Amino acid sequence: MSVAFSHDSARLASASYDQTVKIWDASSGACLQTLEGHSGWVMSVAFSHDSARLASASSDKTVKIWDASSGACLQTFKVGTELFKISFDTTGSCLYTEIGAISVDAPSVTDPQSPRYQGGGLSSDGAWITYNSENLVWLPSEYRPSCSAVSGKTIGIGAGSGKVWICSFEVDTVQDS
CATH class of the missing domain: 2.130.10.10 (YVTN repeat-like/Quinoprotein amine dehydrogenase)
Structure with missing residues (x-):
């Protein structure tokens, strides 16, 4: 494979x-x-x-x-x-x-664990655009990926319809003073 x-x-x-x-x-x-x-x-x-x-x-x-x-x-x-x-x-x-x-x-852990994602991504079911493992934008079914690629805050999605779309985003962070 x-x-x-x-x-x-x-x-x-x-x-x-x-x-x-x-x-x-x-x-x-x-x-x-x-x-x-x-x-x-x-x-x-x-x-x-x-x-x-x-x-x-x-x-x-x-x-x-x-x-x-x-x-x-x-x-x-x-x-x-x-x-x-x-x-x-x-x-x-x-x-x-x-x-x-x-x-x-992280240190070695023998038990299966949920991953901690860094930056932009997609949820494992393809229904959400995520940032640092937090759901940000829900994707309607016609925009969900049959294949995808992630680079920083840009996500490329190939949808089942044959359409390809590219999504770039910015995340505002609130800092305590």
Whole structure:
């Protein structure tokens, strides 16, 4: 379903229909590890920029963050939707997805948790435009995404009708004095 090189190009991760992620030696082709824990097809994988962590997104509607050396699962997020595109930001503190950016800099937690989104995004059911996980704008059914992309405060949505629309927004914050 997906493959991704580590940023040092030493390893390749693969996502599979068999609910596993495999990490391969890019030089020899040897399988170094098989990561198990998803209960659905693994749709996407991505290494952090320091190549220390690996993220995987599954049809079981979870995202897992793995230690790329030991294979230990560090975090599991219940995202509530299937994700097909994931990537780490350069600092490794954020995972970009098609519904928004998930903060992943929290300490390791073994129990599944709800993600904390940073900035603009979409609710997992596609019914809301969100900001920092708060619902902002309700979307009528004809504007709901069949696919989407998020970049900062701009959201691109491909609707089932075949129409594409782009929404940019600003958020006013009230500061206490």
